[in-house]
Amino acid sequence: MTRIAVLGCGRIGAMHAANIAAHPRASLAGVYDIYRPAAEAVAAKTGTRLFDSAEAVLACPDVDAVLIATATDTHADLLEAAVAAGKPILCEKPIDLSLARVNQCAARIAGRGVPIQLGFVRRFDPGHRAVQQAVRAGDVGVLHQVVITSRDPGLAPEGYLRVSGGIFRDMTIHDFDMARFVLGEEVTTVFASGARLVAPDLMADLGDFDTVTVVLTTASGKQAVITNSRRATYGYDQRVEAFGDKGMAISENRRPHGMTLHGAAFTERAEPLLNFFIERYREGFDAEIDAFVTAVESGIAPEVGFEDGRQALILAEAALRSATEGRVVQTAEVA
Amino acid sequence: MTRIAVLGCGRIGAMHAANIAAHPRASLAGVYDIYRPAAEAVAAKTGTRLFDSAEAVLACPDVDAVLIATATDTHADLLEAAVAAGKPILCEKPIDLSLARVNQCAARIAGRGVPIQLGFVRRFDPGHRAVQQAVRAGDVGVLHQVVITSRDPGLAPEGYLRVSGGIFRDMTIHDFDMARFVLGEEVTTVFASGARLVAPDLMADLGDFDTVTVVLTTASGKQAVITNSRRATYGYDQRVEAFGDKGMAISENRRPHGMTLHGAAFTERAEPLLNFFIERYREGFDAEIDAFVTAVESGIAPEVGFEDGRQALILAEAALRSATEGRVVQTAEVA
Amino acid sequence: MTRIAVLGCGRIGAMHAANIAAHPRASLAGVYDIYRPAAEAVAAKTGTRLFDSAEAVLACPDVDAVLIATATDTHADLLEAAVAAGKPILCEKPIDLSLARVNQCAARIAGRGVPIQLGFVRRFDPGHRAVQQAVRAGDVGVLHQVVITSRDPGLAPEGYLRVSGGIFRDMTIHDFDMARFVLGEEVTTVFASGARLVAPDLMADLGDFDTVTVVLTTASGKQAVITNSRRATYGYDQRVEAFGDKGMAISENRRPHGMTLHGAAFTERAEPLLNFFIERYREGFDAEIDAFVTAVESGIAPEVGFEDGRQALILAEAALRSATEGRVVQTAEVA
Amino acid sequence: MTRIAVLGCGRIGAMHAANIAAHPRASLAGVYDIYRPAAEAVAAKTGTRLFDSAEAVLACPDVDAVLIATATDTHADLLEAAVAAGKPILCEKPIDLSLARVNQCAARIAGRGVPIQLGFVRRFDPGHRAVQQAVRAGDVGVLHQVVITSRDPGLAPEGYLRVSGGIFRDMTIHDFDMARFVLGEEVTTVFASGARLVAPDLMADLGDFDTVTVVLTTASGKQAVITNSRRATYGYDQRVEAFGDKGMAISENRRPHGMTLHGAAFTERAEPLLNFFIERYREGFDAEIDAFVTAVESGIAPEVGFEDGRQALILAEAALRSATEGRVVQTAEVA
Known part of the structure; x- marks a missing residue:
């Protein structure tokens, strides 16, 4: 089982959390949202763990991978932190609204080999x-x-x-x-x-x-x-x-x-x-999670990655x- | 050119007359209707000959074939007369409302070898x-x-x-x-x-x-x-x-x-x-006329014939x- | 939450069990199958309770209702037993292959007022x-x-x-x-x-x-x-x-x-x-479960019931x- | 009856000629083609008059209107000539490949009040x-x-x-x-x-x-x-x-x-x-002819005219x- 935590429990994060919980080869390893009641609602429904911070999620050894569904302006920071923590990432689009910031992010994560999948769901x-x-x-x-x-x-x-x-x-x-x-x-x-x-x-x-x-x-x-x-x-x-x-x-x-x-x-x-x-x-959302789980399991790079987002x-x-x-x-x- | 006369100039007869006139290998050889103004209208529009009776049509050497679109209760009589005259026939359905009359008609025309096509237009x-x-x-x-x-x-x-x-x-x-x-x-x-x-x-x-x-x-x-x-x-x-x-x-x-x-x-x-x-x-109506013209030209039996009507x-x-x-x-x- | 147990864990029972588990107002209260590994597989996947017999399910106070997805020839007996136990029933079709047996069953459950919904999924x-x-x-x-x-x-x-x-x-x-x-x-x-x-x-x-x-x-x-x-x-x-x-x-x-x-x-x-x-x-299967949960919650008779099966x-x-x-x-x- | 002559008897001109002949309120007043056999073929099929020149068509008092389906590089000249002759025109597109020539043509026909319809058939x-x-x-x-x-x-x-x-x-x-x-x-x-x-x-x-x-x-x-x-x-x-x-x-x-x-x-x-x-x-081609006949009959300007072509x-x-x-x-x- 690939244990995936969800960062951001808005409408799309909550949906992803449910899809992860329902996936046969994945489990929901926990949730976090800056607005705690949003995360609590997902945790109550799924019985998953409630985290106090994104940092706590990334530091948790029981989390194999993370899904980033937070506000757009936090994506690049969280991506960098997750790469630093060695956690594979499924990140909602866009990486950032600024191409300069995306290029900076690209430089910082270069060569780390952590799987990153971009949330272009329509491909699925x-x-x-x-x-x-x-x-x-x-x-x-x-x-x-x-x-x-x-x-x-x-x-x-x-x-x-x-x-x-x-x-x-x-x-x-x-x-x-x-x-x-x-x-x-x-x-x-x-x-x-x-x-x-x-x-x-x-x-x-x-x-x-x-x-x-x-x-x-x-x-x-x-x-x-x-x-x-x-x-x-x-x-x-x-x-x-x-x-x-x-x-x-x-x-x-x-x-x-x-x-x-x-x-x-x-x-x-x-x-x-x-x-x-x-x-x-x-x-598509189901298949997207499935592709991510498969990428994490297999170590093969996700078919839609950081560079596609860029x-x-x-x-x-x-x-x-x-x-x-x-x-x-x-x-x-x-x- | 196959010269075809139309018996019966109601709505469907008038349509057939126009289709015959427009066919590249057929010409409209004349029209007849018991209600003369109906035939006159078709003749005026197409410039074709106006006949005084069905008998006159069947006796006319310039008529190669006939299309029967008269009232249903005249179909069987006209069919028999046309067969007797040796004119190939495209007859609107039904042959007759009485199966007994149809069987009688079948007996009378048996062995004459005159091509008869039934107007089951949907086949076309x-x-x-x-x-x-x-x-x-x-x-x-x-x-x-x-x-x-x-x-x-x-x-x-x-x-x-x-x-x-x-x-x-x-x-x-x-x-x-x-x-x-x-x-x-x-x-x-x-x-x-x-x-x-x-x-x-x-x-x-x-x-x-x-x-x-x-x-x-x-x-x-x-x-x-x-x-x-x-x-x-x-x-x-x-x-x-x-x-x-x-x-x-x-x-x-x-x-x-x-x-x-x-x-x-x-x-x-x-x-x-x-x-x-x-x-x-x-x-379908165009193709039906075309199939009839082809049958008359080739002498090959029409694909939908008297027995299909029966x-x-x-x-x-x-x-x-x-x-x-x-x-x-x-x-x-x-x- | 309506707590529903599933009797019979073949292909369709297992599907129903997953649908019940995913329903926002229902929970899976346990499973039973005469072939124990089938029930074990569902229990393992959903974390639900494994029962040793249908009788144990019907006797359990933590079971609010049952879904019958066992072999056809057991439907009528289980229906009667569930009615006797006062548990609302969602029963896969048919009630029985014998109309006589169905009529007998009808007589036995008459007047008991236990909600019975028949599994005619296409209505949903x-x-x-x-x-x-x-x-x-x-x-x-x-x-x-x-x-x-x-x-x-x-x-x-x-x-x-x-x-x-x-x-x-x-x-x-x-x-x-x-x-x-x-x-x-x-x-x-x-x-x-x-x-x-x-x-x-x-x-x-x-x-x-x-x-x-x-x-x-x-x-x-x-x-x-x-x-x-x-x-x-x-x-x-x-x-x-x-x-x-x-x-x-x-x-x-x-x-x-x-x-x-x-x-x-x-x-x-x-x-x-x-x-x-x-x-x-x-x-349809989702909506069927939802209709059943709603019927159990509301006490209103299911829209497709025993008599529809008969x-x-x-x-x-x-x-x-x-x-x-x-x-x-x-x-x-x-x- | 509006008597329409067709200039140009290529594939599209021949089609127009047949459509005019079949129109209930129009008649085919004659045909002309610089390649005489093309015009002869249409004349033979329709029984219409064969003209020796476009000039003869435009000079003929029995021609109420003309359809121009000649080679593109002759359109503007024929348009001008037909306007000069006071014959309403249905002209195949384009007026000319040169915008300068079209503007010149526009200037020459300005104010003459002769109905001109452009052959943008898709509008119909x-x-x-x-x-x-x-x-x-x-x-x-x-x-x-x-x-x-x-x-x-x-x-x-x-x-x-x-x-x-x-x-x-x-x-x-x-x-x-x-x-x-x-x-x-x-x-x-x-x-x-x-x-x-x-x-x-x-x-x-x-x-x-x-x-x-x-x-x-x-x-x-x-x-x-x-x-x-x-x-x-x-x-x-x-x-x-x-x-x-x-x-x-x-x-x-x-x-x-x-x-x-x-x-x-x-x-x-x-x-x-x-x-x-x-x-x-x-x-569309049928409706185009019908719109032209109606425009000629009514004197109301065609809905798609010279300026649309320009x-x-x-x-x-x-x-x-x-x-x-x-x-x-x-x-x-x-x-």
Whole structure:
């Protein structure tokens, strides 16, 4: 059994704690949250140990690995501390909102050989993953275009948005990682268009966008398009399309069930889409934990690691610069 | 060019006349209708010849073949006359509402070798036909079950229903033919359940049903289910499913276009189904004429002939008896 | 917390035990299996108590309710014992293969007021349930026809089939319950056609069928059709269609993910269907436990109870008689 | 009857001639082609008059209107001549490959009041049109994003590509018009990325691209994305998505029929998409002629006119400049 402690018991940390407890080859080794009642609630439900500090978790010999689901601005510090303690880490994205801090972190952990997995859960979604595997298997031939649609079901609270780092670092970052995952090749140019259509006043106040379209290109000429909105009335719109010289693979949206209604004015009317990430990526979150447990057990590096987190942040930086300056940005300018 | 005259210029006859005129290897050789203005309208639109009688059509040396789309009770007489005149015939279904009259007709035309094609247009629908071809090609393996859904978009006018011969002879007859087409084997037992749910009073008055379910079985154990209703609010519901030991083929419904709408309360909301047979089976009616022209040109017997019309009527008789008497009927009892 | 013990730790009992343990308002109070290692495995995984006998479970004051997932031939005895002990029961279907035994059991437990829920899990499937709720809400208007497709992904082992009670009591029984659930009205006549197409020799030896079609009718004229096969290569085919005078609701099949592939020879190619019931009805099994916990907590009778189990068995008996005797059977003959 | 003559009897001109002949309120007034046998073939099939020159057509008093389907480099001259002759015009796109020539043409025909309809047939596709109408009707709320996928089933012959004016003027031009149609607002910035992935050597030789992604933005912040490829193995991929603050409308792809196949390795396997534009936009071509006939009859300006052709060309120019120079281009730079 791999004994995993969870740092941060907010909504996503609590979910991870439950998933770890349910995993056949993992156990929940304890929880910690700066806001103690959050950790207490998880401990009460799972019967796991309550830690008084992150340091105590990292010092505990009964903890084999840690999952970092704390506030974003603590990720890099905790990553460094966990690496120093030799504990394998599953860290929620992003590593940090600052590329400089991420690069510093990279330097500090270099060569330590501690497994680090980044929480890009969409790589583990069965449908998206099947698209990537179809590409790798040659089912679509040589890849030409990737089209990613990613729209949240509703605008996050203002308090969240203020500290989110902006749409590119907070939301599109998942799509940047997905684009890299499917493309299988690094991005060389980024064009991003940002608009304020969902909440114009708030976005203007934040200097942020709520509606963006991004085009990425690679050295070999592949193109990836990302379409984002902070609010889709019909649910959490999550689609990935890979088009190549032999065909196309699409990961379609998912609904809570398969009932369709047919009447005098319509046919095939289905439910709104699954809402929100905990529901939509339920299988993905399970598979993510499973991949982490397997990586810890086997000693083989996690398939999505620190450098993937850094690369996605580079694309976010480039996109922000592109949308702000109204020009195409080379990733080499940013990295 | 195969010169085809059309007898009967009602809605379906007028449509056939236009299709013949548009066919690259056929020409419309003339039209006749007992109600002269109907024939005049078609002649005006197409520039074709107007005949004064069916006899005149059959006697005309410039007519290579005839399409019979007159009232049902004239079909058998015209068939016999056309056979006597040596003109190949495409006859709308049914041959006659009386099996005895059909058998008599069969005896009279026996051995004359004049090509007769029955108007079971659904055999020529690209989707339904693809199901049948998947079965013949072995794509579903050995066939086990056939499931046919056939629901009209709205109740026909009372006047029509009164002379229709009842739902089994008028509506289900198409499904009986489709079942035979897909099964590739004769039916040995028939069970039919009939209900009066759409227009109970009218149906009771007519001694007819508006909602029926029929189960057919063959000597080798194959099963076919037919589900009929005289009124589906969402359009003309036409589906065929073939299930076998290697898989399944389904001919799905068709809509006028592919627009779907997604909103706060629903996703994938599509248009009502194509309504009615002239729209739904547009490609089928074209292919039916093409098959007839090809049969006349080649001298090869039409793939759906007089005997298919007779067999479908036998199943209709058996179904009526089953629904009326509440018991399973052997087709041998009827034939 | 409702403390539930599980009797029988085979595949389905073990699954129920895990679901109970994960339920927020229930706890797993212990397990028992006549084959002790099966119970030990569940106890080891969940940390729950291991009982030495069913009697010990029923006598234990720390057990609030029991789930019966033992061999079918023990269900009725355990039901009676649990009722005598005053423990609410969630009992896997069927109650017994013998209608006489079920009637005897009914007499013995009559008036005791102990909540009994039958394990017809499909009622709790979100899609099927949405169909039933659309019917109840009037979204399809007055119901006319129900079409249920239910095909297993593969033939069960011979050992299982020998003691299954035959396809109608073992497999179709779920569809009989679904038909009753959607119809909202008792069935008066049953017609069943049975064939031996999947495993002819074995079925002949067992006196059983592997391919059946059943038509049920109600006093008001509603019709329900059930199509079963013991083997569908493309997965676990589970569809429910309700057709009424205002429209239609369909619960469509489910696949593990939403990836579709498009190439030179095809489009929209998707994965095989979810296989098998534990995967397909995962949400249903969760909701079933939740409904049981809620019933025990609230004292309100479970929505699917003993009498539903008895009625489904009556339909199975009638269907078997119909298929065997080749005639329509009135349920009144059997009940 | 509106008497329409067709100039140019290549594949598309011949199709238009047949559609005009079949239109209930139009008649085919004659045909002309510089390659006489092409015109003769159409005349033979339809029985229409054969003209010796475009001048003769325009001078003929029995011609009410003309359809221009000649080689692209003759469009502007014929447009000017037809306007001078006072004949309403349905002109295939593009007006000319040179924006300067189009502007000159615009100046020459200004103020003449002769109805001109541009052949942007996709506006008349029932599905795409339903998307635009859903937007206009407010069904998707305030429009935020438009996503257009347009991929040809196969690379056009080299000879065609050499004179096509390049992918933006030849292929994307349809999507530029569709974007304008759905956006309902003029485009202010254009970003285009062009790649050579389908036929790298040929494209390099031509200075053209075969794979492009374009992002258009409007003054109000709306975004439109166009994804093009010169070759999709699975057929003619034509999709339009409109996303707004109340929901989304999608015009999905169309297949020749609705048969799907299900087997051990897959489900829902459907046919390749309709291939090519004459099949896919069959209803659109009919509706386009109908709109033209209605415009000529009513004197109301066609809904898609000369200026729409000019604006689409402006976008093509801007896209070409963007893809070539690797920068965002303001449409004001080009227009």
